[in-house]
Amino acid sequence: MQFSVGETPIEVNRGTVVMVLFGLALFTLGGYDYVQQSAAIDDAVSVEATIVESSIVQPEDSSEYEVRVAYRYYYQGTEYKSNKLFPSDISQLYESRSKAESVIASYEPDTTVTAYVDPAAPNEAFLERQTTQDPLIFMLIGAFAILWIALDAVGAQNPGQGTKLRPKSEYESTRYQTLFGIDRDTINSSKRSIVAALIALEVSIVAVVFLAFSADSPGTPSSPRAVELLDPIGLLLITALIAILLVIASLLLYSLWSFTEYRRLRERISEPRPPSPFKHPTRLVTILTTNDDLDDYGRRVKKTGFTFVLALFFIGALLNELVF
Known part of the structure; x- marks a missing residue:
């Protein structure tokens, strides 16, 4: 179903309704549970x-x-x-x-x-006698789901599709030839570092788990034990931390390169250019959730947004481990 509010188009389908109801259910469940926790503690x-x-x-x-x-x-x-x-x-x-x-x-x-x-x-x-944070996480996931679906439903439903780009022979951008004084192709190669770091991270975690279980005596429950930095497990944990930092750095570098590549592509769009997805969240969310029919411009926007979100995820996970 499509309709407009003023000049803003809105598209609502069955999937939109289901996801909104799902988000509302999570938000309501989390909110109710947190309120009843607080009330139970106050009256206990x-x-x-x-x-x-x-x-x-x-x-x-x-x-x-x-x-x-x-x-x-x-x-x-x-x-x-x-x-x-x-x-x-x-x-x-x-x-x-x-x-x-x-x-x-x-x-x-x-x-x-x-x-x-x-x-x-x-x-x-x-x-x-204390509240747990899980209900707040439910509320956060529910609110995020509602916001994401709302942004996807509002605005143009075909951004990043059918974008007409001037041929490179007619327009070759001279912007962003280097980044931080480094050649663009060198920065672009950081995506290989992402794969290598992810492999190192996975191998380190698997090795830590294997050594931790093999160190326990058969038939006895595992118990916490001190880990020295120069122990095999300590060295593997350091390797995992370095791998995470390398993943984050590589993702941020690739995101920067990808964003400048998006800017170079955007210069090849004839006037009037469509609104920038990075200034209009509705267009960005729609592109990120589109799997087919994206053109070169749309695919570049999707890769840029996805890698940036992935970098934020790893940063959040690292901060959660270090702080909490």
């Missing part, structure tokens, strides 16, 4: 609880770990059982087994601990 009263069982499980098809704790307690003379670690209804997952073990260490079976009970829901006690 402490009681004694006895741990019945505790374990660490790895959900199927997941690289993360979940801590499961079951306990019983009395509230106003009635016995209850609960398995909630946090007040959230969304399970908390840990990226490494060592982090999960550090959490479960306080909840050995038959030990007495303090649980917290919301009088409005006495059968849903929890052990950790």
